[in-house]
Amino acid sequence: MAEDEPNGGDPGTQGGPYTGPRAADYTPEPDHSDDPRYVTRTRFLSNVAFAGTGVLAAAILVPVIGFAVATPLQDEKYRWIDIGPASDFLKNPPPYPNATPSTRVGEVTSLAVSGPTSDADRRIYVVYGLKDPSTRPQPTPGEDAAVFESKFQRWAAGLTAADFDLLAIWNRCAHLGCPVAYSPGSAGYVCPCHGGAYDSRGLVTGGPPPRPLDRVDIKVIDKSKSYTPEQIAQGKDRVPLAVAATSSNPNLRVLVGKPYSIDQEQQSFPLADPGYPVSGTLSHLYPFT
Ligand code: FES
Incomplete structure (x- = not known):
């Protein structure tokens, strides 16, 4: 009988009966991957990468657009x-x-x-x-x-x-x-x-x-x-x-x-x-x- 054996019958445990979680007791974590309000690590990293790409794109495009727009605006300063x-x-x-x-x-x-x-x-x-x-x-x-x-x-x-x-x-x-x-x-x-x-x-x-x-x-x-x-x-x-x-x-x-x-x-x-x-x-x- 297990109650009569040292360590409760668990051959890998020394110094007393095993009191930790057992496979039979394991309950999986709830899956939040479909919940848009739940920020997983993957989603967090994706957002950081997306924001970084946006900053880089703005750094390139803003001067170019400004250059294109500034010239016509400057032209308007000319007078007869x-x-x-x-x-x-x-x-x-x-x-x-x-x-x-x-x-x-x-x-x-x-x-x-x-x-x-x-x-x-x-x-x-x-x-x-x-x-x-x-x-x-x-x-x-x-x-x-x-x-x-x-x-x-x-x-x-x-x-x-x-x-x-x-x-x-x-x-x-x-x-x-x-x-x-x-x-x-x-x-x-x-x-x-x-x-x-x-x-x-x-x-x-x-x-x-x-x-x-x-x-x-x-x-x-x-x-x-x-x-x-x-x-x-x-x-x-x-x-x-x-x-x-x-x-x-x-x-x-x-x-x-x-x-x-x-x-x-x-x-x-x-x-x-x-x-x-x-x-x-x-x-x-x-x-x-
Ligand atoms: S500036 Fe080069 S040919 Fe006039």
Whole structure:
């Protein structure tokens, strides 16, 4: 009988009867895994890992989103700036009844413009010139000078105000931001840093720049007239260049406004930092490229 045996019949226990739990007495712990209010160790660790991932994602995404949002907000600080009378910029307009190859067709003017913010200080080139400079005749090798002059004269005589436009070009190189300079000899802009080259409209003709020079909104207004903000937003305050170029009205003024970027097809895009293309495959990786 077990009662007669030392240790209550338990061969593994010494020094008295075994009083601990027995397998027959074991009651399993209740399973709370389906109870959302009960925090198991596994659930606790999962929550910690989830929160940590969220913090890491926020650390990466917040600066990127801020970068994307801040630029448009900053653009709104730009305002129209009066840079002078129209006659200072709309120089050498058509017609050209007796032009020679040395006749000035339009004009490029340089001036410094301070914007409302410290990073808006810029020098711009105001270009009153041909919409398509490639139409200008060039002498062919061996061509008789008199023949070329006659060809040039016929071409210039056919020009009208509709062949011209007015641009404001920012002198910030689109490669890494060095100041470019206009070269009258080559009728283009050159960058001293890495040899970037642009034509008179700021389109890239050589070197590393990934896009043309940025431009600045420009318009001619008659300051003696007033317009509502809606009319101004619709451009109804703008004096047509064909009128402004031949007018002696002292109230005609040239204003420059918000900068923007363009691609080689002269499509407009929101202002981008130097070094970034604004169209094409690489532009989709901006600002990671
Ligand atoms: S900064 Fe102008 S070419 Fe590099």
